[in-house]
Amino acid sequence: MEIRPILSALRHNLTGALLIATQVALTLAIISNSASVIRERLAVSQRDSGVDAESRILTQRPILFSQIDLANLIQTDLDALRAIPGVESVTVTNQVPMGRSGWSSTFATERVPTAPNQSAGLYFDGGRLLETFGLKLVEGRGFRDDEIVNIDPKVQNPPPTGVLLTRRLAEALFPGQSQFVGRVFYQGNTPDSEELRVIGVIERFTTPWAQTGPGNEYAVVFPARYLNPFNHYVVRAAPGAEAQVRKAMEEALEKNEPGRVSNGQYSIQEMRDRRYRGERALAWLLVSVTVFLLGVTASGIVGMASLWVNLRRKQIGVRRALGATRGDIVRYFLTENLIITSAGIAVGVLAAWGLNGVLMSELSVPRLPLDYLLSGVLLMLLLGVVAVLGPALRAAKLSPALATRSV
Amino acid sequence: MLQMDGVQKIYRTDLVQTYALRSLSLRVAEGEFVAVTGPSGSGKTTFLNIAGLLETFEAGTYRLDGEDVSKLSDHARSRLRNVKIGFIFQSFNLIPDLNVYDNVDVPLRYRGMAGSERKRRITEALERVGLASRHQHLPSQLSGGQQQRVAIARALAGSPRILLADEPTGNLDSLMAREVMNMLEEINAQGTTIVMVTHDPELARRVHRNIHVMDGQVSDLDQRLAA
Numbered sequence: 001m002e003i004r005p006i007l008s009a010l011r012h013n014l015t016g017a018l019l020i021a022t023q024v025a026l027t028l029a030i031i032s033n034s035a036s037v038i039r040e041r042l043a044v045s046q047r048d049s050g051v052d053a054e055s056r057i058l059t060q061r062p063i064l065f066s067q068i069d070l071a072n073l074i075q076t077d078l079d080a081l082r083a084i085p086g087v088e089s090v091t092v093t094n095q096v097p098m099g100r101s102g103w104s105s106t107f108a109t110e111r112v113p114t115a116p117n118q119s120a121g122l123y124f125d126g127g128r129l130l131e132t133f134g135l136k137l138v139e140g141r142g143f144r145d146d147e148i149v150n151i152d153p154k155v156q157n158p159p160p161t162g163v164l165l166t167r168r169l170a171e172a173l174f175p176g177q178s179q180f181v182g183r184v185f186y187q188g189n190t191p192d193s194e195e196l197r198v199i200g201v202i203e204r205f206t207t208p209w210a211q212t213g214p215g216n217e218y219a220v221v222f223p224a225r226y227l228n229p230f231n232h233y234v235v236r237a238a239p240g241a242e243a244q245v246r247k248a249m250e251e252a253l254e255k256n257e258p259g260r261v262s263n264g265q266y267s268i269q270e271m272r273d274r275r276y277r278g279e280r281a282l283a284w285l286l287v288s289v290t291v292f293l294l295g296v297t298a299s300g301i302v303g304m305a306s307l308w309v310n311l312r313r314k315q316i317g318v319r320r321a322l323g324a325t326r327g328d329i330v331r332y333f334l335t336e337n338l339i340i341t342s343a344g345i346a347v348g349v350l351a352a353w354g355l356n357g358v359l360m361s362e363l364s365v366p367r368l369p370l371d372y373l374l375s376g377v378l379l380m381l382l383l384g385v386v387a388v389l390g391p392a393l394r395a396a397k398l399s400p401a402l403a404t405r406s407v
Numbered sequence: 408m409l410q411m412d413g414v415q416k417i418y419r420t421d422l423v424q425t426y427a428l429r430s431l432s433l434r435v436a437e438g439e440f441v442a443v444t445g446p447s448g449s450g451k452t453t454f455l456n457i458a459g460l461l462e463t464f465e466a467g468t469y470r471l472d473g474e475d476v477s478k479l480s481d482h483a484r485s486r487l488r489n490v491k492i493g494f495i496f497q498s499f500n501l502i503p504d505l506n507v508y509d510n511v512d513v514p515l516r517y518r519g520m521a522g523s524e525r526k527r528r529i530t531e532a533l534e535r536v537g538l539a540s541r542h543q544h545l546p547s548q549l550s551g552g553q554q555q556r557v558a559i560a561r562a563l564a565g566s567p568r569i570l571l572a573d574e575p576t577g578n579l580d581s582l583m584a585r586e587v588m589n590m591l592e593e594i595n596a597q598g599t600t601i602v603m604v605t606h607d608p609e610l611a612r613r614v615h616r617n618i619h620v621m622d623g624q625v626s627d628l629d630q631r632l633a634a
Contacts, residue, residue, distance in 0.1 A: 002516050004509075005505055005509045005512070005513075005516075008504065008505060008506070008509060009502070009504035009505060011504075012503075012504040013504065314500070315502055315503075318496075318500045318502065319502075319513065319517075320461075320485065321459065321461055321488065321494050321500075322488070322489065322494065322513050322514040322517065322561070323485055323486065323488050323489020323490070323514050323517040323518065323565075324485060324489075324517050325481070325482050325485040325486070325517075326481060326482070326485075327482075328485075328517055399461070399462070400460075400461040400462075400485075400488070401456045401461040401462045403461065403494065403496060403500055404452055404455060404456055404459075404461065404496060404573050
């Protein structure tokens with residue numbers, strides 16, 4: 001390999017080589033970080049919500065303008081929904097996972113303002129919530145029907161004390177513990193905070209916001225129907241019955257109280273799609289930027305290599321006259337490009353770490369995984385070889401007789 | 408050493424075809440120093456290109472050092488060029504980005520020679536042309552005569568069986584031209600066959616034999632010029 005003479009020749013063509021190396025370095029820094037962010041965003045969008053068969057869990061939120069007895073209306077709505085053929089289970093709740101708006105509260109293990117507290121989604125189980133969402137209990141039990149109470153916001157009635165909470169929240173509230181049933185904690189951390197007792201632990205149940213980080217699995221479930229006009233009815237349809245249940249659901253609610261305004265009907269899968277639209281858009285944007293950058297870099301290498309081939313036509317002819325085979329000429333250009341690309345990669349690796357440091361501190365993106373950086377390095381090497389191959393093959397086809405021509 | 412019989416070379420474009428060589432036949436014996444002369448466009452350079460395996464030809468046969476090279480592949484021609492032929496060009500054709508040492512090294516690297524052997528040959532060749540002390544200079548830092556001496560060193564380093572020179576003094580003043588010619592005579596005296604294309608009648612007079620090419624044919628074979 002004639003690396004030393006190539007290095008020597010490159011010293012005399014430094015500007016072009018530096019341009020390509022810089023382009024490679026920047027591309028490597030950007031694409032490796034982009035790939036890492038894309039993976040992280042897509043992983044976030046595919047997180048387990050704890051709800052099984054998301055496409056079969058249908059929600060509808062009719063706004064109850066009726067001034068009649070809300071408790072009675074909710075009960076008759078639930079009965080009507082339960083009677084629909086293809087419905088496996090029904091519940092009413094105040095919010096749904098990934099619904100993007102809902103209730104939260106802070107929870108602590110001490111009634112002391114300085115005590116550490118955790119913010120968590122606050123769900124109401126109007127009966128059969130675990131069954132309808134397909135949530136898995138890992139400890140304790142779910143609510144019995146007789147434990148479900150009506151909470152009227154117009155009346156100051158005490159909330160129920162026995163609650164369910166997610167395992168992640170339990171672990172955050174009671175660090176180092178593995179058994180949580182029977183443990184006491186508080187809604188709030190002031191002296192008059194309500195006391196709550198754990199009766200069951202749910203493996204996983206994401207919040208309406210499905211925020212990034214462990215907080216997305218912090219939830220507390222109360223056994224209650226909240227008597228306000230904005231509840232969500234949730235129906236679990238049998239496999240294959242989703243379409244007929246959707247239609248029947250709307251008709252049943254309309255029939256039970258005509259003229260109600262509904263803000264639409266969604267499956268949890270559709271909620272997921274809406275919630276993570278931004279993540280997917282960002283991922284696609286970054287994929288586009290990555291492809292664009294790779295294209296620009298490849299074009300740069302092709303352009304520079306083509307220019308060098310044209311400028312060195314005579315030199316290539318001389319090399320061929322002196323005994324270089326076509327393979328020698330191709331190898332020369334590949335080696336030259338490999339040297340430039342490798343220099344760019346060396347700088348690019350440092351730039352990628354640097355950029356990642358900035359992104360970590362400013363945008364809370366995760367640390368750049370080493371395998372992503374290595375993949376980026378391999379990709380750039382491959383890109384360099386592929387991009388220079390065309391000009392190198394053209395160079396190899398030049399006639400050795402160019403050596404004896406005056407131009 | 409070099410034997411061509413009825414070699415024909417045609418350059419074709421979409422519209423015209425030009426006969427650069429028309430049934431050219433000649434022989435150059437081992438150890439000869441031959442000048443190829445002729446007016447511009449007579450086919451001298453085409454002959455040199457074919458003799459140096461830089462170009463193929465349409466008809467005829469060509470034997471180099473006893474081997475029929477008419478049908479060799481591009482790869483085999485490159486290898487043969489590298490081992491058996493040394494070139495000296497009118498415009499020197501040194502690689503401008505490489506220093507003197509690396510320029511002389513170019514054909515040796517293509518031969519896949521070991522580093523120590525290359526170093527020995529390069530040093531010897533540069534000493535022979537009196538430029539050992541300039542081995543780190545770039546071509547642009549040398550005079551025309553010095554550049555041509557580097558080119559001669561590059562041609563000699565591979566110990567070729569035949570040296571093909573294309574107007575080797577064409578870009579040099581008379582003093583330097585004489586110096587280069589003296590060097591070629593010295594190389595020939597040591598046994599290397601030389602075929603030199605030249606316009607210069609004075610140089611042509613100094614060689615063993617002059618071959619005059621006209622309209623792509625040898626018109627004056629085996630004519631010995633008076634010194």
